Amino acid sequence: MKAVVIGAGAIGGYLAAMLDEAGHDVSLCVRTPFDELTLEEDGEVRKVAAKIVAEPGELNDGAGPVDLVVVATKAQDTGSARPWLEALVGPQTLVLMAQNGVEHEERVAAFELSGSVVPSIVYIAAERVAPGRVVHHYSSRMVLPDDAAGRRVAGYFSGTKLTVEIEPEFLTAAWRKLLSNVVANPVTALTLRRMGVFRDEAIRQLAITLLAEAIAVGRAAGAKFGDDEHERLLNQYARANPDSGSSMLYDRLAGRPLEHEYLTGAVVRAGERHGVATPLNAAILALLSAVDRTPIGRS
Numbered sequence: 001m002k003a004v005v006i007g008a009g010a011i012g013g014y015l016a017a018m019l020d021e022a023g024h025d026v027s028l029c030v031r032t033p034f035d036e037l038t039l040e041e042d043g044e045v046r047k048v049a050a051k052i053v054a055e056p057g058e059l060n061d062g063a064g065p066v067d068l069v070v071v072a073t074k075a076q077d078t079g080s081a082r083p084w085l086e087a088l089v090g091p092q093t094l095v096l097m098a099q100n101g102v103e104h105e106e107r108v109a110a111f112e113l114s115g116s117v118v119p120s121i122v123y124i125a126a127e128r129v130a131p132g133r134v135v136h137h138y139s140s141r142m143v144l145p146d147d148a149a150g151r152r153v154a155g156y157f158s159g160t161k162l163t164v165e166i167e168p169e170f171l172t173a174a175w176r177k178l179l180s181n182v183v184a185n186p187v188t189a190l191t192l193r194r195m196g197v198f199r200d201e202a203i204r205q206l207a208i209t210l211l212a213e214a215i216a217v218g219r220a221a222g223a224k225f226g227d228d229e230h231e232r233l234l235n236q237y238a239r240a241n242p243d244s245g246s247s248m249l250y251d252r253l254a255g256r257p258l259e260h261e262y263l264t265g266a267v268v269r270a271g272e273r274h275g276v277a278t279p280l281n282a283a284i285l286a287l288l289s290a291v292d293r294t295p296i297g298r299s
């Protein structure tokens with residue numbers, strides 16, 4: 001099976017390692033070239049067998065439809081992945097969107113791809129510490145929709161340490177993950193602290209109010225949340241490795257653009273559509289926009 005990962009950062013690098021572990025022929029489409037991909041887990045570093053390609057023109061005989069394409073760029077970079085997708089996708093290709101947020105299919109709809117687009121929810125805490133160097137912190141789980149394409153993608157990861165779940169209530173599951181990303185990502189990126197920050201009582205209270213707004217919006221959008229959503233998430237944070245951060249924190253530390261418009265912005269926009277007020281999330285969105293692309297220590 002031929003698999004291609006577009007965006008070999010934290011998540012793309014980790015999923016490439018899983019596909020290699022499953023015995024597939026893996027290629028990486030990269031923006032910033034590097035010589036080899038390594039994955040560090042539990043203090044051990046291993047090389048991932050994967051071909052590295054920096055331009056669609058370099059795809060040579062491997063070009064043309066492949067079985068699986070994983071899109072693992074940040075959401076705001078999805079548009080720049082289009083030339084890769086046009087070179088790699090045919091009617092039988094599965095396009096796995098390994099990104100946060102709830103608008104996975106909409107992000108590639110304008111490309112009019114002939115393959116099947118499969119949204120996913122990724123519970124993998126990983127960090128790209130340098131080009132081609134990924135550290136896995138905790139959790140190795142992916143949730144896919146309960147349909148034929150979702151099940152085909154799941155089969156490609158079988159036998160690896162990635163736990164893949166097929167979820168009939170995919171919309172609820174996607175909103176549940178978004179709840180996490182409108183709290184963990186902005187709070188760590190704005191405070192410049194890792195997950196241990198959630199041990200502060202004032203931050204816990206902030207999280208509860210952010211969640212109350214996002215839960216109300218999610219429900220209005222059709223998510224079937226239970227009454228224990230806050231608790232479920234706060235318990236998850238309490239169990240998280242305190243030294244792990246979030247993808248948004250890593251971007252802020254590296255001076256890269258932030259993904260806020262696709263996370264907090266998605267909640268604020270959906271709130272406007274459904275007539276649900278989100279004043280605290282809107283305030284956080286304004287703060288994130290203000291720090292976006294501003295190097296730390298500069299005003």
Ligand SMILES: NC(=O)C1=CN([C@@H]2O[C@H](COP(=O)(O)OP(=O)(O)OC[C@H]3O[C@@H](n4cnc5c(N)ncnc54)[C@H](OP(=O)(O)O)[C@@H]3O)[C@@H](O)[C@H]2O)C=CC1
Binds near residue numbers: 006
């Ligand atoms: N990190 C995490 O723990 C988690 C992240 N996620 C989500 O997964 C998605 C990916 O995040 P993450 O892996 O952290 O992001 P990273 O920034 O670590 O990786 C994204 C990679 O995409 C590359 N890229 C961007 N545009 C292109 C392009 N046109 N062609 C080829 N490569 C490109 C970037 O290249 P360059 O090196 O030049 O920047 C970078 O290597 C996001 O939606 C995020 O929210 C979900 C769960 C957990």
Ligand SMILES: CC(C)(CO)C(=O)C(=O)O
Binds near residue numbers: 100124180248
């Ligand atoms: C923080 C984490 C791992 C879960 O909320 C995440 O999804 C991210 O870093 O983007």
